[in-house]
Amino acid sequence: MRITPLLLILTLLTTPAAAQLATGHPTKNSFPLAAGNTAAPILHDPADHPVVARAAADLASDIRAVTGITTTATTTAPIPGTRPVIIGTLGRNRTIDALVRAGKLDVHRLRGAWESFLITVVRRPAPGLPAALVIVGSDRRGTAFGVYELSQSIGVSPWHWWADVPAKHHAALHIAAGTHRFGPPSVKYRGVFLNDEDWGLHPWAARTFEPENGGIGPKTYERLFDLMLRLKANTVWPAMHHVSAPFNRNPANAKLADDYAIVMGSSHAEPMLRDNVGEWTDAPDRFNYATNRDGVRAYWDERVRTNARYESLWTLGMRGIHDSGIVGADTPAGKIDLLDRVFADQRAMLAANIDPQVDRIPQMFVPYKEVLDLYRAGLKVPDDVTLVWPDDNFGYIRQFPNAAERRRSGGSGIYYHLSYLGAPLSYLWLGTTPPALIRTEMTRAFDQGARSVWIANVGDLKPAEIGVTAFLDLAWNVEASRTQTQATFLADWTARTFGGKTSQQIADVLNRWYTLNLERRPEHLQWWLPGQRARRSPLTPTQIDTRLAAFDALVADLDRIEPAIPPAQADAFFELVAYPVRAAALANRRYFAAERYATTIDAQPAIARRWGADANRSDTAIKALTRRFDTIAGGKWRGFMAEEPADNQWTSYRTVPLALPAAGLVDDSPPPTLSPASDPAIIEAESVEPPQGWRFVAGLGRGTGAMIAAGGTASLSYDLTLTTPQSLAIDILPTFPGGGGDSAFHLTVTIDGHPHAIVIPRTTGDPAWSAGVLDNLLSVPIPGTLPPGRHRVTIASADEGLALDRLRLAAPQ
Known part of the structure; x- marks a missing residue:
C-alpha cells in the first residue's frame, strides 16, 4: 500500500482561498452552473460505477438546495446549445474518453492515480455545445469526491444531514474557468469506526430512524456512506456491540457499501470482517485457535467467500470475543506462535478466494493493547500487511514506525480514539478532543511514515462532528491542514458551517471550550477511579472559581450569539455548539457545587445548602437540555443523546452518577463566591x-x-x-x-x-x-x-x- 507522490493539489474549498472555484456571479470564462433560473443538466454514463450515478443525483439535489433551481441527472445526450456538467471515471465514460482522445482534456496526471480528480471547464466539447463543466476521476471514488467537492464549494456542508446544516442560498452559481486538480490523498485508507453505540446511535436507529430493522441497518449506513464521501473518506468499520445486528448479517449492507464505493473493514478485535459478538454462535470457549482451529477457520472462510467480490480492508490476527485477550496460549512465546499460525491460515483463505497474489490484497494488523507487547516481543507480521499503530485510547499515539518499519511494503497506519469506553474512565458524551491534539499527533504519525490507514473511533458519530472533520481533513491533505492552528481551523469551520458575522465569535467560544475541557473532560469530573474510595478534587477554591467563571463566560457569549443565528441554522447551532458548550458548563457547575455542598455542610450548613441548590439547578438544566435534543429538527434525533453516565452498564469504566442533596436540604439563594486562596x-x-x-x-x-x-x-x-x-x-x-x-x-x-x-x-x-x-x-x-x-x-x-x-x-x- 505505498502512496504515490502527491499530484498538484490546489487549495480545497474548505479554506478561504477556495472561494475562487464557485462564486455567485460570472467571472471571465466562468461556467454558469445555475443562472437565470436555469441549471446545467448533469450527464453521466450508464456504464460508469453506481456511486457515480448516486453522486450525480446528489449534485442535482444540492444545486436545488442552494439555488431553488431544479435540474436533472441523466444518461441521455445533452440538448444542443446547453452547457452540461459531465461526470465520469476514466475508462467508464464515453464522452469523457472522447474528449481525452480529441486532446480537449489532459488527464495524464490522473492515469493510475489513487482517488484523484479534475474539475475543469472545457470549451466546445462537442458540436452544438458551447462549454461543459467536466468532473473526471481517476477511479470511482475520485469521481465521487470531485462531485462532492463541487457540492461543498457551492455551499452544501458534508454535515447537511447528520447535523442539519442548511445549504447557503445563492441565486446563481458560476464555476471559475481553468483546471482544478485534487488528490491523491495523503493517506490511502481513511475513515471511521462506529463503536460503543449502546447509548446513542443504536437506540436512535431502533426507535426513531430505522425501527423496521431493530437498530443500525441499511438506512443508517446509507446516510453514513454519504457523509464519508462528502468528507473524502473511503473506509468504515461498522458498529459491533451486542446491541447491534452484525453488518454482514444483512447482505443489503455490503451491497450498499459497494454501491457507495466504501471500503469495509473491521476493528482490531474483529478479524476477517467477522463480528464475533453477534456472529460466533458456538460456545464462547470454542473461539480458541489452539483447540478449535477447524471451527474458527471455517467461520472466517465463510466471510471471505461471501465478501470476496467487494473491496475490503481485511484485519488479520485474533483476540478474544468482544475485545478480550487472546486465548489458547498462556505465555508470550505461545501467543506469538499461535498468531503465526493464524496469519498463515488467514492469508491462505484470502489467496484462495480473492487473489493468489495475496500481497495485492489490502490487509492490516492492529497491535492493540496487549497485542502490542507481543509485537515488541518478536511477533513477525508479513511485510505487505499494514501495521496500524494504536493510540492509548485518549488521543496520544503509543508507538510510531521506526526506520525498519517505514521500509515495509505494507506501510503503517493509525487507529485513533475520539471516543472511548474503557479504563481508567470512559468519555462517550461531548466530543471534547481538541483539534490541536488531533493535528499534533496525526502529523507526527504522518511525518514518521504512518500513511496507509487512518481510522478514528468516533463512538456514536454525534457529537464528534468537529473532531471527525479535523481528522479526515488531515487524512485527505496533510500539507494543506497542518499549517492551521486550532483557532484558524475553527474559524474556517464555523465560517463554512454558519457564515455571517457570528462565525468568528462561535469559533472563539469553541476554541476556549476545547482548552477548558482539555484540563478535565466533562466525563472525567470525578477524581477517583471505579473501585476506589471517593475523594474530592485537588483544585483549590481559586482554581474552581476561575474554571466556573470561564465556563460562565462561554455561556454568556452564547447568550449574546444565539439571537443572531438565523432560524434555518438553529438546529445545527444547537447540535454543534449550544448543546456541547452548555452541557459542559452545567456539568462542571453541578459537580463542583455538589462537592462544595458535601465539604461544607457540617461547618457551614447555610452556605452549603445554597451550593446544593446550585448543583440541583444545574442537574435539572442538563436533563432539560438533553431532552431538547429529542425535539429539534422535528424530532429527527429522538433517543440519540444521553448524558453520561446514561445507565449502569460497564460501571468499572465510567463515572458514578453524582449524588445530589434532596430538595428539602437546599436553599435556592445564589451561592457565594469564595475568597481567593494562594495558588502556584x-x-x-x-x-x-x-x-x-x-x-x-x-x-x-x-x-x-x-x-x-x-x-x-x-x-x-x-x-x-x-x-x-x-x-x-x-x-x-x-x-x-x-x-x-x-x-x-x-x-x-x-x-x-x-x-x-x-x-x-x-x-x-x-x-x-x-x-x-x-x-x-x-x-x-x-x-x-x-x-x-x-x-x-x-x-x-x-x-x-x-x-x-x-x-x-x-x-x-
Missing part, C-alpha cells in the same frame, strides 16, 4: 520564543499552547526572579516519544548551570498514565528548592514529541 505561580512554556528544534502548538495545553520538541539538542531557557524560596515542577502533556512507544522521555533540566537528569516513564495502564490522561497533564517535580533571587532554568530533550506545557512554582511543602 505559572510560567507558560510559550512565554519564550521557540528555538530551532522546538515548535509552538497553539490551542494545546493550559495556556495559549505548548512547546513540542522535534528531537535534538535544542533547549528552552526561562529567567526567574523569586522573592521567597520556591519548589519547581514542569508540566508536560502525556504524549509518547516518537519511534519507541511505551518507553520514557529523557530530559535535562539545568538550573543556574547545575543539570538534573529527569526520566519520565511512559507506560500505558500504570497509575501515572491513568492520572495523565484524565488530567491531560503529567507533573514532574524538580529536586531541590530555589532560593530567593534570579535564576535561569533550561530544559532540553533529545526525544521527539515531548510537549512542555508550563513551569509551576510553589512554596515548598
